[in-house]
Amino acid sequence: MKKEYDIIVVGAGPAGSMAARFAAEQGVSVLMVEKDRDVGYPVRCAEAVGKEGVEEFIEPDDSWIKANINKLSFIAPNGTEAILEINQGAYVLERRIFDYELAKSASKVGVEILTRAYVNGLIFENNKVVGVKYEFRGEQKEIRSNIVIAADGVESRVGRWAGIKTYTDFRDMECCSQITVSNIQIDPSTLYLYFGKDVAPGGYFWVFPKGPDIANIGLGVNGLTGKSKSALAFLNDFMSKNYPDASILTSIAGGVPCAKTLEKISAPGIMLVGDAARQVNPLSGGGIASGMIGGSIAGRIAGESVKRKKPDYILTYDKAWYDRLGRRHIIFDNIKTGVFNFSDEKFNKIAESFNKIPHGKRTLGKLFTLALVNHPALLLDIAKVFVV
């Protein structure tokens, strides 16, 4: 380990690993620190991701692909099922291996990795972040760097210490509870999404297969719903009704900040990536691919900034992210606000109308168009996403 690094990345999830890798590829020194004992564990994720988003960064490998998905099944409150075939495909991952592989890919280009290093403060000089304070095996330590990249997930405390308002409104936080269950029967090529006030008001309920007899089953509800009923209580209700005898292999909780990206994701000496920057698709809650994209952009810019000795160059990251995905996420956020306020009757009607469209002609765009047919402003937003 060196005495100081050009760049320190806090957090070794997908966004952190990609930030570290893309920075190191510019020939600068990078240290990635992780608070937990393991990279990739514990998992706090439903593990579904579009193929395209992953394959931009890593060669597909059977060791971390648990299911190959080609259909989405939307289940309305009255049980009407609308099936959408997806050409581009998706995976259900084994995140504990996937994250490991991403970190390995970063280490291959020279990133040093330190686990069990809990960052608990920043070092400042002339109002610029110049390093981190951390606890390692009971000892308080410090290490300096030109740039700190905060990839510390939904907690997003590192950014706060740099003066950025990172906390998420509790009404936008999707609070999730999930179990991985075995000894069930499920089509391993379909992602199932349930909607409605009985299963997941202000969110959705998912059953994502990880094989023909195993699945991630869980849901997210926002903090407003959580005031009267917790995600765990919804999950228990669903399980006792649908799978009373399932064996539970894993049970986890998690928070997904489902709102548009933070207004500011860089400041002198610091950049935010992944969930910490709220680079989550606010509609789906998916954050693996978008976090990796955010990480890669930040890493590249950070590396170039060090190489060119232009510290201010990192401030161009906000615009680069906005152009690549941030703009889209604002639109998704508007759509989300519409969709999550739908009544059960509305969900039922949408599913029934969608089923009248022939299979070959069903697209996600058409589904949303149906959903928002009485919401002209949102329809315009949809057009922006799927047409422009």
Add this chain to the structure above:
Amino acid sequence: MYRQAKTGKLLIDILPDRCDFCGCCVGVCPEDAIELKEAEIFIIDQLCTNCAKCVWSCPIEVIKFNKQGVLVK
């Protein structure tokens, strides 16, 4: 000794034995008043305003109101 609520009548209490350390509460805390390590969580008394946002956001009912006050070491 009991920790007492500073504002309002409600006092927030985390039950660390039941916690999954998911970070949801930390992400919604406006005061940065929750410390979360790998398998350790506690409220920073000096910063907490008992606003209850963490209570509503906890997916697995680990953060609760405690009317008596919370025993502190």
